[in-house]
Amino acid sequence: MLEQLSPYIRVAMDSWLDSDAFIEERVIWDYELLLLKEGRLEITVDGAVYAGEAGDVFLFKPKQPHSIRVMGGQAARQPHVHFDLSETADSPDVWVSFKPLRHMSRTENSWFRPDLLSGPDWKLPSRIRMPDLLKFEELLFAIIREFEMKMPFHQFRLKGLMLELLACLLRETQLEEKLREPGHLPLLLEIQHYLNLHAGRELTLMELSGQFHMNKHYLIGLFKQAFQITPMQYHQQMRLDRAKNLLRHTRMTMQQIADSLGYPSIHGFSRAFKNKEGVSPSAYRAILAEGRK
Missing domain, CATH: 1.10.10.60 (Homeodomain-like)
Known part of the structure; x- marks a missing residue:
């Protein structure tokens, strides 16, 4: 499966949520990686509630119910990227979902990507606290710039940057799990x-x-x-x-x-x-x- 990875970037943007914003529970067809750059968020994923703070990274997986609420009375900055792990023929036609599963049609139900990031080989949690956040942040903003500028051959660079971002996440989270003392x-x-x-x-x-x-x-x-x-x-x-x-x-x-x-x-x-x-x-x-x- 590793040799078949060819990420497709659906959306990559640096955006703000208003101080009273609430994204109701939804499921998405692809993956979304979100960095909480500024502000506070209450994020619920599969019933688990996370008090998100600046520097937290969240991963939403295909068909995984989640909601996002801004907390603290201040707007929240949330650069994020929606992606498929492997580009398929319908990747350009599938957009970002804001629907709960119960409201999806039979056709929409066929759009869910396989979830390879739940293990056993490539397991990533819903909330990730990166030991080296700077590296992750640099890669995420490089993806956003490439997506927005669309320079010649940007598709090649987007795939390479996304693979590097995923390698960074997988390596650091799995190495951190092996350490009896966190933070080293x-x-x-x-x-x-x-x-x-x-x-x-x-x-x-x-x-x-x-x-x-x-x-x-x-x-x-x-x-x-x-x-x-x-x-x-x-x-x-x-x-x-x-x-x-x-x-x-x-x-x-x-x-x-x-x-x-x-x-x-x-x-x-x-x-x-x-x-x-x-x-x-x-x-x-x-x-x-x-x-x-």
Whole structure:
């Protein structure tokens, strides 16, 4: 199913709801992602009531009853996007519903998209509190700009941005669920970025714990909760993945590859590679060459 995803953006807009606005219970045929940018909302989804605050993200799924009421006596800003996970022949003809299920015709009942975001592989809740809201917000507003401006090839960019937005949501919500202590995901992503950034050299746990001002044993445990691997194992894997790419796609010598990845010697590089891959770097390259014949 993953290879069939080709999102269709039906509506993308940055809008306001008046201070006394109330959207009565309805069901929609597609998905809607809504960011509460300013103000307060009372949002009811399948009977569950949420007190929405600025920074909350809400996901409404196909055939899921929901209503929206502005609270606090002030208007609410709610940039949002309606989308199909995969574009179909009728995607351009299906619009946004404001009807309850009981008022829908037989034809309208046939328009509901399959709900793939309720699990088990891609499970997203109705309210999402993003550890890294800035990234999500940047992507959402990029989608809104593309939709409104309709520059040449905007359809391609909309699909790419929507896939990136969904990946951001799925990754962060699922990683957050794995952590016994909430709120650490932004820090863990910083650590992961640091490891990627320094994949071209040796890195010690002492350096990493000092860089992020954390006890090394606590750092290992926290990182492993999220990624099922220790930070040093992750770093070593990044280096060896780069080595495999260089062996596959370049004519660099073993010494040049070892130097580019910060190994102290070609022997150290060869030993680390063989321990992980089961063959030496030169044998790995020879196997690839044989497979191309």
